[in-house]
Structures are given as structure tokens and as C-alpha cells.
Amino acid sequence: MTFPVIGVIGGGQLARMMAGPAVELGLELRVLAEGPDVSAVAAVAHAEVGDYRDLDAVRAFAAGVDVLTFDHEHVPGELLAELALDGVAIHPSPPALRHAQDKLVMRRAVEELGLPNPAWRAVRTATDIEAFADATGWPVVLKTPRGGYDGKGVLVLRDAAGLAAAEPWLTGGELLVEQFVPFSRELSVLVARRPSGDAVTWPVVESIQVDSVCDEVLAPAPHLPDDVADAVTSAALRLAERLGVTGVMAVELFETPGVGAGYLINELAMRPHNSGHWTMDGAATGQFEQHLRAVLDLPLGATHAVAQHAVMKNVLGGANTDIYGAYPTALSSGPSAKVHFYGKDVRPGRKIGHVNALAAPGEPLAAVRERASRVAAILRDGTDLPSSDKD
Ligand SMILES: Nc1ncnc2c1ncn2[C@@H]1O[C@H](COP(=O)(O)OP(=O)(O)O)[C@@H](O)[C@H]1O
Numbered sequence: 001m002t003f004p005v006i007g008v009i010g011g012g013q014l015a016r017m018m019a020g021p022a023v024e025l026g027l028e029l030r031v032l033a034e035g036p037d038v039s040a041v042a043a044v045a046h047a048e049v050g051d052y053r054d055l056d057a058v059r060a061f062a063a064g065v066d067v068l069t070f071d072h073e074h075v076p077g078e079l080l081a082e083l084a085l086d087g088v089a090i091h092p093s094p095p096a097l098r099h100a101q102d103k104l105v106m107r108r109a110v111e112e113l114g115l116p117n118p119a120w121r122a123v124r125t126a127t128d129i130e131a132f133a134d135a136t137g138w139p140v141v142l143k144t145p146r147g148g149y150d151g152k153g154v155l156v157l158r159d160a161a162g163l164a165a166a167e168p169w170l171t172g173g174e175l176l177v178e179q180f181v182p183f184s185r186e187l188s189v190l191v192a193r194r195p196s197g198d199a200v201t202w203p204v205v206e207s208i209q210v211d212s213v214c215d216e217v218l219a220p221a222p223h224l225p226d227d228v229a230d231a232v233t234s235a236a237l238r239l240a241e242r243l244g245v246t247g248v249m250a251v252e253l254f255e256t257p258g259v260g261a262g263y264l265i266n267e268l269a270m271r272p273h274n275s276g277h278w279t280m281d282g283a284a285t286g287q288f289e290q291h292l293r294a295v296l297d298l299p300l301g302a303t304h305a306v307a308q309h310a311v312m313k314n315v316l317g318g319a320n321t322d323i324y325g326a327y328p329t330a331l332s333s334g335p336s337a338k339v340h341f342y343g344k345d346v347r348p349g350r351k352i353g354h355v356n357a358l359a360a361p362g363e364p365l366a367a368v369r370e371r372a373s374r375v376a377a378i379l380r381d382g383t384d385l386p387s388s389d390k391d
């Protein structure tokens with residue numbers, strides 16, 4: 001019996017959530033983990049601890065796998081290029097992955113494809129930023145091209161006086177500056193593409209950020225005009241094809257009703273993504289299973305929603321450290337709420353799990369949101385809302 005071995009670099013929750021579908025499909029999943037206690041280690045039969053920036057460590061890990069993929073985008077491109085020369089099958093490929101690793105590379109590619117970017121410029125100095133803002137108007141958004149996540153590496157500058165806050169960032173390297181987009185909401189579309197070319201998308205979702213961290217996802221995005229949904233879906237497919245993406249990619253977008261194409265591209269993530277966690281329970285094929293299929297060049301699964309509304313609510317670390325102690329109350333809160341916990345220590349603001357809730361036939365979106373939020377709050381706080389607030 002020969003089943004392939006998939007190696008994942010990084011042992012966070014994304015690697016962990018690949019483990020369930022890997023078991024279902026009889027695949028062996030191995031993880032190169034940052035430490036012995038990270039999220040995915042307890043979920044896979046084979047985990048080894050190693051530094052993803054160390055070529056020898058990654059090379060030794062890659063020697064035992066058929067396909068290499070990622071939990072995060074921080075593996076240096078030069079290291080991956082070496083592995084590719086060794087003949088390691090890497091999905092997404094290093095040249096594709098660059099577009100998720102470097103926001104300047106991404107902006108240039110989006111521009112070359114003629115897809116809608118916000119106004120942007122590569123800058124190095126306060127003078128450069130001011131010249132850009134003089135042309136587009138304040139506020140502007142300054143971003144480190146590489147290594148940012150959850151809003152780390154994003155700085156909103158309200159006016160020229162606010163430039164002082166950018167001082168520590170101005171170390172001579174290239175930065176990205178963008179117009180501040182007055183979007184009506186943030187959207188995301190998930191695409192999966194296999195090396196032989198087939199690609200599929202899931203319904204476009206609304207993602208709600210709090211303090212630049214994803215808080216809630218509504219699937220599908222409520223009242224999204226069909227033409228916008230079609231446009232962002234075909235943009236995602238075009239990006240996946242033209243960049244040669246393999247595996248799952250999330251395209252984060254700003255909706256801008258009545259302006260330009262009605263949307264602008266924010267950024268790309270080439271791996272399963274927080275805005276796709278709803279698919280684990282809310283779509284015919286979840287993003288983690290699909291990622292495994294795609295990197296193995298297997299036929300992709302159907303992506304339609306299985307309920308009229310699905311809501312994903314993140315659980316961030318809060319007052320409660322006894323997560324399991326909150327399970328009886330949380331799980332009794334609604335039959336179609338699904339709790340996903342990542343096995344991480346509770347620290348304030350840290351993503352430790354999420355809740356998916358699906359609409360019963362005819363159930364309005366507001367009720368599903370309320371249910372997902374209530375379960376997430378019980379896990380976070382360890383207490384339930386007063387019963388009078390429940391209905
Ligand atoms: N040009 C912009 N205009 C307005 N808001 C922005 C802009 N760029 C980013 N943001 C806000 O900051 C959040 C994080 O920015 P993003 O580039 O997606 O960085 P990260 O890599 O941290 O996800 C976005 O989800 C959005 O809410």
C-alpha cells in the first residue's frame with residue numbers, strides 16, 4: 001500500500017487542521033514544528049522540531065516527504081529555491097509563494113494583470129510617503145512588505161504630523177504605502193488549484209476584522225451583488241492561474257460600492273486561511289481537505305455551501321483558561337454550533353479556536369451570528385450570558 005507523505009512546514013493551527021482530513025484520506029501528514037508544544041504536534045503521528053530558516057533542517061525534513069507545503073509564509077524564498085533544485089515537490093511553488101510573502105511583489109503582479117489595486121507606491125523615506133499622500137490624500141497606510149500578519153506590519157498615518165510614528169519603520173528598506181481605502185466591508189474569496197490546472201472557488205465571504213484581527217466571517221457575504229461576486233471570483237481564478245498557485249489561496253478584498261470595479265484587492269495568502277474556516281462545516285469540501293487534494297494533484301472536491309448561512313466566529317484568548325470546563329455550556333448552546341480548538345495555551349488576544357454555526361432551514365443570518373458569538377464568548381469568558389439575553 002503506498003500512500004503519499006505530505007510534509008507541512010510550521011506547526012500552527014493550520015497544519016493541525018489538515019490532520020483530520022489527512023486521516024480520513026489515509027494520508028500521512030508530517031510537521032516541521034517550531035517547538036515541541038505547538039498546535040499541530042499533538043495531532044500528527046510524526047512531528048519534528050526544527051527551524052524553518054535552517055536549510056539543513058528543512059532539507060532533512062523534506063527528504064522524508066513526497067510533497068512539501070506550508071502552515072505559514074515565512075520560509076525564506078532562497079531556502080525554498082535550494083530545495084526546488086534538490087527536486088523537492090513544493091506547493092505552492094517558491095515563485096508563486098513570493099506573491100504572498102512580499103506585498104510589493106503582489107502589488108506589481110496585480111497591476112500587471114490589470115486587476116484593481118488601491119493606489120500604492122514603494123517608498124523608503126518620509127519625503128516619499130508625503131509625496132504619495134500629497135497625490136492621493138491622507139490618510140495613508142504604511143506596510144512592511146514581508147513578515148506581517150494580523151495587522152502587525154500595518155500602520156495607518158492620519159496626516160503629515162502622524163509621520164513621526166513611522167520613524168522606526170524608516171530604516172532604508174523598501175516599504176509599501178497605500179491609499180487608505182474607505183471600504184464598505186472586507187471580502188475574501190478562496191480558490192484551490194491543482195498543479196495540472198483545475199481550480200475551484202468557494203462562495204465569496206464577508207470577513208470582519210477587529211483591531212486588524214479576523215473576528216467573524218459570514219458565508220456567503222450577505223447581499224453581495226452578483227456582478228461583484230462574479231468579478232472577484234474570476235479575479236481569484238485569474239490570479240491563481242497566472243501566478244501558478246497550487247494548493248489553497250485566499251484573496252482578501254475591500255468592497256467599494258459604486259467606485260471602480262466595486263472592489264480592490266488587499267492581499268494574498270497561499271495556504272488555508274482564517275476566512276475559510278467556515279468551509280470545515282459549511283461547505284461540501286473544507287479548505288484543509290482541499291489543500292491536501294490540491295498539493296497532491298488529486299481531483300478537487302465540490303465547494304458549494306451546505307447551509308444557507310454559515311458563520312465563523314474566532315475565539316481569542318480571554319479570562320477563561322479552562323476551555324474544556326466551558327464545553328458543557330458551550331456545546332449545549334446550539335446543535336449546529338461546531339467548536340474547533342487548537343490545543344494552544346490561552347493568552348490574551350491569541351487565536352485559540354473558532355466556532356462554526358450553520359443556519360437551520362429558514363433561520364435568519366442574525367440568529368446564526370448570535371449563536372456563534374454566544375458559544376465563542378462562553379469559551380472565552382467561561383460564563384454564559386444571562387438567560388434573558390439568549391433569545
Ligand atoms: N489600504 C488600506 N486601507 C484601509 N484599510 C486597510 C488597508 N490595508 C489594510 N487595511 C486594514 O488592515 C488590515 C490588515 O492589513 P493587511 O494588509 O491585510 O495585513 P495582514 O498581513 O496583517 O493581514 C486589513 O484587513 C484592513 O482591515
Ligand SMILES: [Mg+2]
Pocket residue numbers: 150252267
Ligand atoms: Mg490581511
